[in-house]
Amino acid sequence: MTKRRMFLRMITASLLRRRSRMLVALLSIGIGATILSGLVTIYYDVPRQMGAQFRNYGANMIFVSADGTSLDAEKTAEALSLIPKEKILGATPYRYTSAQMVRNQLSFVAAGTDFEQVQATSPYFMVDGAYPSASRQVLLGKEVAKTIGAKLNSMVEISWKPSVTEASGDTELKPGAYLAGSAEGFNSALVYVTLKLGDDLSIAEMTVNADSQTAEFGGRCAEESFTKQFIGKLIPLTAGTDVDAMTGATVTSQAVVDAVNKARPTENAQAATGNSLSLQVTGILDTGGDEEQYIFLSLSDMEALTGEQDRFDVMELSVSASAEELEEYVSQITDKSGSVSARLVKRVTRSEAAVLTKLQSLVFLVTAVVLLLTMICVSTTMMAVVTERRKEIGLRKALGASDSSIRLEFLGEGIFLGALGGLLGSVLGFGFAQVVSVNVFGSSIQFQPLLLPLTVAVSMLIAALSCMLPIKRAVQIDPALVLKGE
Amino acid sequence: MDIRAEGISRRYFRRTGEANYFEAVCRTDFTVEAGKVTVLLGRSGSGKTTLLHMLAGLLTPTGGKIFLGDTDLYSLEDKALSEIRNKRIGVIPQGRSVIDTLTVLENILLPAALYGGESRGQEALEWMKKLDIAHLADSRPTELSGGELRRVAIVRALAGKPEVILADEPTGDLDDENTALVLSALRDAARDGAAVLLVTHEGEAKQYADEVWRMNAGTLTREERN
Ligand SMILES: Nc1ncnc2c1ncn2[C@@H]1O[C@H](COP(=O)(O)OP(=O)(O)O)[C@@H](O)[C@H]1O
Ligand SMILES: [Mg+2]
Numbered sequence: 001m002t003k004r005r006m007f008l009r010m011i012t013a014s015l016l017r018r019r020s021r022m023l024v025a026l027l028s029i030g031i032g033a034t035i036l037s038g039l040v041t042i043y044y045d046v047p048r049q050m051g052a053q054f055r056n057y058g059a060n061m062i063f064v065s066a067d068g069t070s071l072d073a074e075k076t077a078e079a080l081s082l083i084p085k086e087k088i089l090g091a092t093p094y095r096y097t098s099a100q101m102v103r104n105q106l107s108f109v110a111a112g113t114d115f116e117q118v119q120a121t122s123p124y125f126m127v128d129g130a131y132p133s134a135s136r137q138v139l140l141g142k143e144v145a146k147t148i149g150a151k152l153n154s155m156v157e158i159s160w161k162p163s164v165t166e167a168s169g170d171t172e173l174k175p176g177a178y179l180a181g182s183a184e185g186f187n188s189a190l191v192y193v194t195l196k197l198g199d200d201l202s203i204a205e206m207t208v209n210a211d212s213q214t215a216e217f218g219g220r221c222a223e224e225s226f227t228k229q230f231i232g233k234l235i236p237l238t239a240g241t242d243v244d245a246m247t248g249a250t251v252t253s254q255a256v257v258d259a260v261n262k263a264r265p266t267e268n269a270q271a272a273t274g275n276s277l278s279l280q281v282t283g284i285l286d287t288g289g290d291e292e293q294y295i296f297l298s299l300s301d302m303e304a305l306t307g308e309q310d311r312f313d314v315m316e317l318s319v320s321a322s323a324e325e326l327e328e329y330v331s332q333i334t335d336k337s338g339s340v341s342a343r344l345v346k347r348v349t350r351s352e353a354a355v356l357t358k359l360q361s362l363v364f365l366v367t368a369v370v371l372l373l374t375m376i377c378v379s380t381t382m383m384a385v386v387t388e389r390r391k392e393i394g395l396r397k398a399l400g401a402s403d404s405s406i407r408l409e410f411l412g413e414g415i416f417l418g419a420l421g422g423l424l425g426s427v428l429g430f431g432f433a434q435v436v437s438v439n440v441f442g443s444s445i446q447f448q449p450l451l452l453p454l455t456v457a458v459s460m461l462i463a464a465l466s467c468m469l470p471i472k473r474a475v476q477i478d479p480a481l482v483l484k485g486e
Numbered sequence: 487m488d489i490r491a492e493g494i495s496r497r498y499f500r501r502t503g504e505a506n507y508f509e510a511v512c513r514t515d516f517t518v519e520a521g522k523v524t525v526l527l528g529r530s531g532s533g534k535t536t537l538l539h540m541l542a543g544l545l546t547p548t549g550g551k552i553f554l555g556d557t558d559l560y561s562l563e564d565k566a567l568s569e570i571r572n573k574r575i576g577v578i579p580q581g582r583s584v585i586d587t588l589t590v591l592e593n594i595l596l597p598a599a600l601y602g603g604e605s606r607g608q609e610a611l612e613w614m615k616k617l618d619i620a621h622l623a624d625s626r627p628t629e630l631s632g633g634e635l636r637r638v639a640i641v642r643a644l645a646g647k648p649e650v651i652l653a654d655e656p657t658g659d660l661d662d663e664n665t666a667l668v669l670s671a672l673r674d675a676a677r678d679g680a681a682v683l684l685v686t687h688e689g690e691a692k693q694y695a696d697e698v699w700r701m702n703a704g705t706l707t708r709e710e711r712n
Contacts, residue, residue: 013587392585398544399597399642400572402565480545483579484535 018385025381026421029459032374033425036367037455038432043363045437045445047356059092059121059316059345060352061326063333066341070095073310079333079340080317087321090120093312095302099295101148102157102276105211108144110158110295112302115139121318125291128152129283132298138279139296145284152281158295159276160305161192161209173235173265175199181263185210185255186218193259198232206230208256218252226253236261275305323353371462378466382414386470386477393474394482403475410471411464418463422456429455487555487574487649489541489681491516494550495704496536510536512704513549518650518681523673523694526685527709528701534685535580535654537701541683542577542652543567554650572597576643580654583639584627591623594642610645617641617667632659640668644675651675651682657691669694 063079065071071093080091092113099110115131129152132139138158140150150156161182173179177197185191189212198204208222220226229243237243237257245253279301285291303309319326326344333342386393393406430447437445496511510533518524518541528534539545541552543559552559554574559567571577584593591610592599598606614620617637627635640656653672657665669684673694676682684691692698698709 009588009592017587392587395583395585396596396600397568398542398571398577398579398583399600400568400570401600402568404565405568405600480539483539483544483577483581483583 018388021381021385021388022417025378025417025463026424028374028377028381029418029421029463030424030428032371032462033422033455033459034428034432035370035425036458037426037429037451038436039363039367039370039429040454041430041433041445041448041451042436043360043367044448045433046359046363058124059090059318061317061319061330061345062343063315063317063340064313064343066339070311070313071315072339073312075337075339076312076315079337079342080315082332082336083317083319083329087319087325089318089320090117090316091318092117092121092316093299094314094316095299095308095311096313097160097302097306099158099160099305102159102211104148106147108141108295109293110160110297110302110305112297112299112305114299115296118296121316122287124287126286127283128286129281132282132296135298135300135304136277136279137282137298138301139283139285140281141292141294141296142284142286143292144295145281150281150284152284154281155278156281157276157278158305173197173201175201177265179263180266181259181261183255183258183262185252186213186249189213191218191221191252191255191259193256193263195230195260195263202232202234203230203260204232206260208259210252210256213249213252218246218249218255221246221249221252221256226256230260235263275307277301277305323350371458375462375466378414378417378463379469382410382467382470383473386410386474389474390477391482394477394479397477398479398483406474407471410467410474414463414467415460418460419456421463422459423452425459426452426455487681488520488553489518489575489650489683490553491537491541492551492553494537494540494547494552496533496540496545497548510704511540511547514704514706516699516706518683519697520649520681521676521679522696523676523682523684524697524699525691525695526683526699526701526706527687527689527692528685529687532701533704534701537706538577538652538654538683538685541650542575543571544577569601572601573646574648575650575652576646576648578636578639578643578651578653578656580658582632582635584635586627589624589626590619590630590638593627593638594645597642597646606645606647609647610641613641613644613671616671618664633661633664636660637664637668640671644671647678647680649680651680652685653683654685655687656684657686657688665690 063071063076073093076093080088095112097110097112098107100107115133118125119131127139138156140148140156144150148156175197176199179195179197180192181195182190182192191213192209194207194209195203196205206227208227210219210222213219213221226246230237233242237260239245239254239257243253243257277297279297285294285296297305319329321329330342330344333340393401397403397406429451433445437443491514493513493515494511495509495513497507497509499506500508502508514537516537526534526537536545540547543552546560551561554570557570559570562570584590585596588596594610594614595607611620611623614623617640619634619637619641622630622634622638627638630638636656636659640653643651643653651672656672657668660668669691672682672684676696684695700707700709
């Protein structure tokens with residue numbers, strides 16, 4: 001029998017004899033290492049996880065026009081390019097206008113947007129059905145759908161009218177110009193007119209929208225029998241002289257004349273005439289907020305409806321970056337882009353940073369406490385082992401084992417347990433972190449290969465430190481006392 | 487090599503009458519000479535084991551010095567003293583002194599296993615045969631009688647061929663036949679040059695002795711042989 005084999009047998013015999021104790025020590029190191037590697041994994045993953053998590057609460061930056069008008073698409077893209085592409089989770093343009101349901105004349109806010117981006121900047125939007133994916137599709141706010149009684153996949157027709165204030169530009173009348181105007185009719189409801197001027201500046205074409213008036217009376221002012229009286233006449237006109245009132249609709253007739261007299265030039269035929277679109281309801285939006293009162297359509301449908309291109313009222317951004325980085329982007333955009341004004345949604349960014357710091361210190365604290373508990377447990381177990389092996393240790397000392405060899409043996413035993421427990425903990429810890437991550441953050445994490453040697457090393461260190469007191473006790477055993485006693 | 491005690495004493499802290507210490511060994515000069523069997527007699531509690539442990543390098547004297555040859559044992563570092571205990575001194579303790587997780591043979595080879603010295607397997611086997619425990623080599627200590635365990639301890643001490651053998655009542659629980667075996671084994675070791683100290687309270691050991699000392703309440707006196 002060789003000495004080495006004998007020595008090995010001595011150690012394994014002692015380990016086997018005390019396997020339940022060793023198992024306890026191994027288990028506590030394993031658990032400690034599990035928590036350690038698990039929490040460290042989470043610790044490093046939390047900013048990423050939480051960053052993504054926080055982005056679920058909506059945009060943290062918005063672009064608006066610096067001068068209070070609307071955003072220009074090109075300028076907005078320039079401003080956007082000042083933020084690193086990979087940090088932008090979503091950038092959603094919104095163009096707001098007022099639109100009417102043709103069926104019942106109710107007005108709603110219509111928002112033209114990019115639905116793909118909406119899903120990135122407002123992940124909390126809950127859609128019954130689906131987001132529109134093709135043109136001529138619409139997403140109705142829950143309140144809108146309820147009010148008009150629209151169902152999924154049904155068709156709705158919305159119309160858009162230029163408001164008088166929207167009519168802009170020159171007030172000078174030119175041949176071929178489009179004019180639009182409105183005036184209060186019966187019940188103070190608006191009546192709209194659109195005109196096209198002939199070469200001699202007389203009215204060449206005219207349409208009336210009197211949908212807001214009682215159909216069988218004022219409503220008839222939209223009929224050609226009434227509107228044809230205006231053709232060929234010069235603005236302004238007088239009711240009763242130039243135009244005969246519609247029977248039973250004096251008020252509406254007067255309103256049409258007023259609207260014609262107030263009409264102002266507009267940019268294009270559409271802006272002058274208004275437009276309507278027939279859209280398929282693909283989804284109904286539930287947000288618990290104001291959005292439930294909106295109608296959402298694609299930007300291209302919005303353009304088709306209003307004739308306006310490449311203009312937004314606001315752009316919402318979800319940027320995955322720290323508070324400092326966000327501040328940096330905002331100041332860059334402010335410096336370089338004159339027409340776009342970037343703002344942080346302060347409430348969101350500030351609370352993100354605070355929550356992160358708290359979470360990380362909590363993780364740190366828990367890890368420290370768990371490691372301390374592990375040390376206490378391992379130390380207690382090793383102390384018990386030393387007590388149990390008191391006679392054996394004393395005898396071996398009497399037979400010539402030096403203090404340093406006793407020290408080394410226990411340290412070796414402890415470090416071996418630490419390494420084994422560390423390995424065990426690395427594997428379990430990754431599983432633990434994965435479970436926590438999936439359950440708490442809803443996403444999986446990547447295995448950090450560097451964490452394995454780190455966990456094993458820390459476990460070995462913890463185990464070695466835990467052995468210090470038991471080793472001291474072992475070295476202090478008096479062989480003379482042991483030999484004398486039974 | 488001789489082992490020599492110069493004016494050694496050992497006090498234990500224990501309340502005895504007025505003093506708060508108890509002197510188990512008092513200022514003793516004593517030599518165990520190489521090649522001789524020195525028998526130390528004395529009543530129980532007279533301080534024999536205390537003296538033996540001090541000679542064995544296991545118990546630091548409270549006064550005086552122990553020399554193995556020219557080496558002052560207790561001036562050495564733990565490492566050097568441990569090695570001397572292992573290689574040059576063989577102790578046969580008074581009580582039970584085996585590790586139950588090891589077999590008999592493993593217990594006997596334990597001192598050799600602690601250091602990387604030469605294997606003493608052959609010597610061990612011879613001594614085991616001499617003391618009639620060869621057949622127990624692979625048994626567990628728990629399966630052995632007290633007398634058999636005592637002989638295991640004796641073989642463990644002798645197998646290393648130490649210069650000094652310190653036996654603390656090695657025949658205490660042996661029958662006459664085995665007592666004779668053990669005593670003649672020690673006699674043989676002395677003949678081979680070892681300094682042998684045989685602590686006992688039995689007078690019959692005298693017949694194997696070259697020198698006889700008697701201990702009385704911590705004080706040694708030499709007995710003249712007739
Ligand atoms: N560790 C100790 N503490 C206090 N007193 C002790 C200790 N060891 C031995 N003694 C005392 O010293 C005396 C001598 O003991 P010991 O050397 O074992 O005697 P012997 O071996 O001759 O029977 C005894 O009276 C014993 O009570
Ligand atoms: Mg004794």
